[in-house]
Amino acid sequence: MNTPSDRPRSLQTVIFILIAVGLIALALGGFLTPLSRILLSPMVAVQTWVATRFQAVQDIVSAPQDTTRLRQRNAELEAEVAQLQTQIIELQEQLAETNVLSALVDFARANPENRYQGAAVIARDPSPFLQYVIINRGSDNGLRRGMPVVTQQGLIGRIAAVTAGAARVQLITDPASTVNVRLEPSGAQAVLQGQITGEILLDMIPQEANVQPGDLVLTSGLGGGYPADILIGQVSSIRSRDQDIFQRASVQTVLDFSRINIVLVIVNFKPIDITPLLPTPIAP
Amino acid sequence: MATFIAIPILSALMILQSGVISRIPLLQGTPDLLMLFILAWTMQKRVQTAWQWCIIGALIFGLVSALPIGTPLLGYALATAAALFLRKQLWQVPILAMLVSVLVGTLISHVISLLALRLVGNPIPIPQALNLITLPSAFLNLIFAIPAFAMMGDLAKWLYPETLEV
Numbered sequence: 060m061n062t063p064s065d066r067p068r069s070l071q072t073v074i075f076i077l078i079a080v081g082l083i084a085l086a087l088g089g090f091l092t093p094l095s096r097i098l099l100s101p102m103v104a105v106q107t108w109v110a111t112r113f114q115a116v117q118d119i120v121s122a123p124q125d126t127t128r129l130r131q132r133n134a135e136l137e138a139e140v141a142q143l144q145t146q147i148i149e150l151q152e153q154l155a156e157t158n159v160l161s162a163l164v165d166f167a168r169a170n171p172e173n174r175y176q177g178a179a180v181i182a183r184d185p186s187p188f189l190q191y192v193i194i195n196r197g198s199d200n201g202l203r204r205g206m207p208v209v210t211q212q213g214l215i216g217r218i219a220a221v222t223a224g225a226a227r228v229q230l231i232t233d234p235a236s237t238v239n240v241r242l243e244p245s246g247a248q249a250v251l252q253g254q255i256t257g258e259i260l261l262d263m264i265p266q267e268a269n270v271q272p273g274d275l276v277l278t279s280g281l282g283g284g285y286p287a288d289i290l291i292g293q294v295s296s297i298r299s300r301d302q303d304i305f306q307r308a309s310v311q312t313v314l315d316f317s318r319i320n321i322v323l324v325i326v327n328f329k330p331i332d333i334t335p336l337l338p339t340p341i342a343p
Numbered sequence: 344m345a346t347f348i349a350i351p352i353l354s355a356l357m358i359l360q361s362g363v364i365s366r367i368p369l370l371q372g373t374p375d376l377l378m379l380f381i382l383a384w385t386m387q388k389r390v391q392t393a394w395q396w397c398i399i400g401a402l403i404f405g406l407v408s409a410l411p412i413g414t415p416l417l418g419y420a421l422a423t424a425a426a427l428f429l430r431k432q433l434w435q436v437p438i439l440a441m442l443v444s445v446l447v448g449t450l451i452s453h454v455i456s457l458l459a460l461r462l463v464g465n466p467i468p469i470p471q472a473l474n475l476i477t478l479p480s481a482f483l484n485l486i487f488a489i490p491a492f493a494m495m496g497d498l499a500k501w502l503y504p505e506t507l508e509v
Contacts, residue, residue, distance in 0.1 A: 182361035184408050187373045187476045188456050188467060191409045193361065219409060227409055235465040255471050257371060317366065 166211035190233035205330030283331025372479025387499035422448030
């Protein structure tokens with residue numbers, strides 16, 4: 060049973076509920092929006108200010124942790140970059156090697172009359188007076204002394220000595236190297252000689268031969284030391300004097316002899332030793 | 344021990360020489376690492392195996408090079424003899440003795456090489472050889488002489504430790 064003192068409370072409760080329901084109804088009807096905007100705007104401003112300041116303080120407090128984490132991340136990324144750069148270099152090297160091998164295969168296909176053995180250049184002669192390279196194929200791979208060595212860009216030299224697993228190649232730039240050559244289109248015969256400077260010179264070009272800069276220099280096959288028609292280079296300049304018996308010329312090779320990495324040995328060519336056929340002076 | 348250790352050391356130097364150093368010449372000259380280290384070994388005061396190192400080095404050089412047989416041995420032997428002579432004369436200034444012996448050794452080994460090539464029918468013009476090969480090689484050898492001397496000094500100290508008298 061309600062006491063008199065309980066009645067006002069019940070009335071207050073009913074009034075509050077009615078007010079609440081009324082406010083909800085007004086809010087749902089959108090009639091309180093201007094009022095809420097007026098009330099909330101300063102609150103939002105204050106909240107924003109407090110949140111910004113709190114964020115700043117939090118940044119200051121947590122900065123060392125972030126720096127450490129960033130440094131770790133930076134180190135990880137730097138290591139990753141270094142690894143990727145190494146991979147790029149390796150891939151570039153593989154690409155360059157593939158290009159060289161592809162060119163050598165093309166060369167071998169274009170000259171099907173020959174059989175080839177590929178080899179890598181692993182060393183140069185330690186004496187600066189000699190122009191020799193050492194390749195990583197030897198008699199176990201069918202290589203023999205005297206076999207010509209080429210690349211897709213032309214003649215390199217010939218094998219001077221062979222062991223089971225390696226061979227020494229005398230380059231055509233060696234001062235002791237001589238190659239019988241033919242000039243095109245004139246057809247003149249000449250002798251190619253290596254020089255101590257690493258260049259190659261043409262000698263014994265007949266005076267009547269019409270040789271021009273740009274003429275092609277090919278092996279002639281004379282003497283039996285090299286097969287015919289292997290490209291060596293182009294005539295770059297000619298020295299012709301009336302009092303000389305022969306003309307001389309310098310040759311520009313396509314190949315950079317200081318950067319030979321992979322070569323082909325022509326294994327089906329057998330050099331001919333014509334020394335016994337050369338005339339010898341008869342003793343009186 | 345001091346003799347046998349020459350085989351791996353000089354072999355490694357030959358690989359370095361023919362695989363790397365010979366591909367980066369100055370004009371046409373290259374340093375001769377084997378000769379440098381043999382001479383640097385010869386210059387160490389407690390070393391008594393200079394001739395063994397000389398012979399081993401020359402044999403290794405001869406295996407790889409197309410120079411006429413015996414040329415490296417003769418060149419290195421004369422260079423070692425000159426170095427031993429200079430070691431006695433300039434014993435108070437070993438680094439000077441090293442530099443002089445490197446210069447003399449380069450000249451001796453190149454003259455021997457040129458003579459040997461001439462004998463086998465490969466005459467190389469002397470002025471060109473001097474300008475393009477010998478002088479640049481001597482220059483490079485002198486540059487590498489000091490580090491070679493220091494390294495061989497460390498090796499000699501390790502192999503021949505000084506005895507303390509109590």
